[in-house]
Structure formats: structure tokens, C-alpha cells
Amino acid sequence: MSFGDWVSQGENIVFLVIALAMVVAGGFVVLSRNVVHAALMLVVALGGSAVLFILLGAEFVGWTVVLVYIGAVVILFLFGIMITRAPIGRDSARLDHRRRWPAAVIALATFVTIVWSTTAFFGDEQIPEGVTRAADLGDSLFNRFVIPFEAVSFVLLAALIGGIVLARRDPEEGEE
Amino acid sequence: MIVNQFLVLGALLFSLGIYGVLVRRNAILVLLSVELMLAAVNINFVAFGSYLPDAFASGHVFALFVIAVAAAEVGIGLAIVLLIFRNRSSANVDELDLMKW
Numbered sequence: 001m002s003f004g005d006w007v008s009q010g011e012n013i014v015f016l017v018i019a020l021a022m023v024v025a026g027g028f029v030v031l032s033r034n035v036v037h038a039a040l041m042l043v044v045a046l047g048g049s050a051v052l053f054i055l056l057g058a059e060f061v062g063w064t065v066v067l068v069y070i071g072a073v074v075i076l077f078l079f080g081i082m083i084t085r086a087p088i089g090r091d092s093a094r095l096d097h098r099r100r101w102p103a104a105v106i107a108l109a110t111f112v113t114i115v116w117s118t119t120a121f122f123g124d125e126q127i128p129e130g131v132t133r134a135a136d137l138g139d140s141l142f143n144r145f146v147i148p149f150e151a152v153s154f155v156l157l158a159a160l161i162g163g164i165v166l167a168r169r170d171p172e173e174g175e176e
Numbered sequence: 177m178i179v180n181q182f183l184v185l186g187a188l189l190f191s192l193g194i195y196g197v198l199v200r201r202n203a204i205l206v207l208l209s210v211e212l213m214l215a216a217v218n219i220n221f222v223a224f225g226s227y228l229p230d231a232f233a234s235g236h237v238f239a240l241f242v243i244a245v246a247a248a249e250v251g252i253g254l255a256i257v258l259l260i261f262r263n264r265s266s267a268n269v270d271e272l273d274l275m276k277w
Binding site for chain 2: 006011015019022023026035039042045046049052053055057058060061064065068073076077079080081084095096097100102103104106107108111114115118119122123124125126128130132136140141144145148155156158159160162163166167
């Protein structure tokens with residue numbers, strides 16, 4: 001399939017715009033000199049992934065990303081940035097290591113390896129149209145995947161208790 | 177839509193996340209990059225779930241699991257970073273050399 005054929009499908013134009021926005025936002029997340037900007041750019045990247053999920057017919061997953069990631073996780077990150085007093089200024093030297101080239105080489109090598117090993121098999125395989133309704137998802141979640149679902153709920157409970165225990169100031173220790 | 181476009185986008189975001197994990201000093205920014213990598217994995221899961229639709233919608237269900245585990249991971253991770261910051265007044269990963277020989 002040539003690039004012209006690919007672009008002539010309307011949804012691919014949407015994909016291209018969203019993907020471009022996601023990659024630029026992801027670049028900001030890892031390169032930005034401002035911690036708060038990095039956290040806010042993560043919102044753009046995750047919002048783009050939510051749009052892609054809806055484009056793929058996974059509407060429930062898309063809205064879950066919006067609720068959980070953008071609604072909770074990024075807010076948590078902003079709180080973390082405020083509490084740990086991360087350097088909010090434009091002081092790039094304190095945010096990054098000086099040795100950037102090895103990291104860039106590793107990232108590039110990972111990209112080439114993943115693309116080379118995954119895309120070779122699929123060629124021009126189309127993704128079939130179709131919507132996974134939330135009802136179907138819930139049906140499968142509570143029948144076939146009920147054990148993993150319970151395990152995940154246990155993980156969340158453990159994370160809740162662990163977060164409280166870790167972040168709480170010990171009263172016996174007092175102020176040191 | 178073909179499968180490969182999602183795979184390439186996922187690989188691109190994943191390697192951006194790897195670069196961020198390796199190059200950032202602040203622990204919170206490392207966690208942000210990890211979130212980027214998890215988002216890339218989610219894109220792959222949902223793309224494969226739509227490409228091979230089965231009776232259980234397995235790809236989409238696993239994306240939900242990844243989201244839930246990522247939320248737990250961020251909660252615990254930020255609590256640990258907070259604790260480290262409280263004890264050492266710094267959240268830079270290269271200054272945490274307690275276990276370095």
C-alpha cells in the first residue's frame with residue numbers, strides 16, 4: 001500500500017495528526033526544562049492515546065484513560081512536583097544527566113529493534129472495523145478475567161495502604 | 177487503518193520513554209517517562225485487540241489491567257520519592273548512592 005492510498009482514508013489523517021501531536025508532546029515530556037510543562041505535556045500525549053483508542057473502537061478503554069490518567073495520575077504528579085520542590089525553573093543542568101548521547105543511542109537502537117521485529121510480519125494488514133462495547137468488556141471482565149480482576153483490585157488496595165504507610169509521618173519518631 | 181502504524185507509534189513513544197528514564201535526574205521525571213512507556217504499550221494492546229477481535233476482547237481488557245497497575249505504581253512510586261525527599265532533601269536519582277559499594 002502506497003502512502004497516497006494510506007492517506008486517502010479519512011481516519012488515517014486523524015491518526016496522523018494525533019500521532020504527530022503525541023510524539024511532539026512525548027518529546028516535550030522527556031526534553032522539557034520545566035517540570036510542570038513536562039507533566040502537562042504528558043496530558044497531551046495520554047489524551048492523544050485516548051483519541052486513538054476511540055478511533056480503534058475501544059471507547060471504554062479510551063474514557064478510562066481520560067479518567068484515570070488525566071484525571072488522577074497527572075494530578076498526583078503535579079502534587080509530587082509541588083511537594084518535593086522539584087526545580088521548577090529553566091535550569092536544565094539540574095534536570096538531566098550530562099551524558100545524553102549513550103541514552104539517545106540506546107533509545108534509537110530500541111526503536112529500530114522494535115520496529116524491525118514487529119512491523120515485518122504484518123505488512124498491509126488492515127484493522128477491521130468494529131466497536132467493543134462497554135457491556136461486552138464488562139461481560140468478559142467478570143467472566144473470563146474475574147481472577148485477574150480480583151488480583152488487580154488487591155494490588156490497588158495494597159498500593160492504597162502502602163502509599164498511606166509510606167507517606168505518613170511516624171508519630172513516635174517525632175521531629176528530627 | 178493498518179496495524180503497522182500503531183506499532184510504529186508505540187515503538188516511537190516507548191523509545192522516547194526509555195530516553196527519558198535514562199537521561200532524567202529527578203525521580204518524578206523518571207516516573208513520568210515510565211508513564212509514557214506504559215501508554216505506548218497500551219496502544220499496542222488496543223491495536224492488537226482490535227486487529228484480532230476475540231470473544232473476550234482480551235486486548236482491551238489487558239489495556240485496562242495495565243492502566244490499573246500503572247495507577248498503583250504511580251501512587252507507590254510517588255510515596256517512595258516523597259519519603260526519599262523527606263530523608264535526604266533531594267529527589268535526584270544520582271544522589272541516591274546508599275547501596276553503592
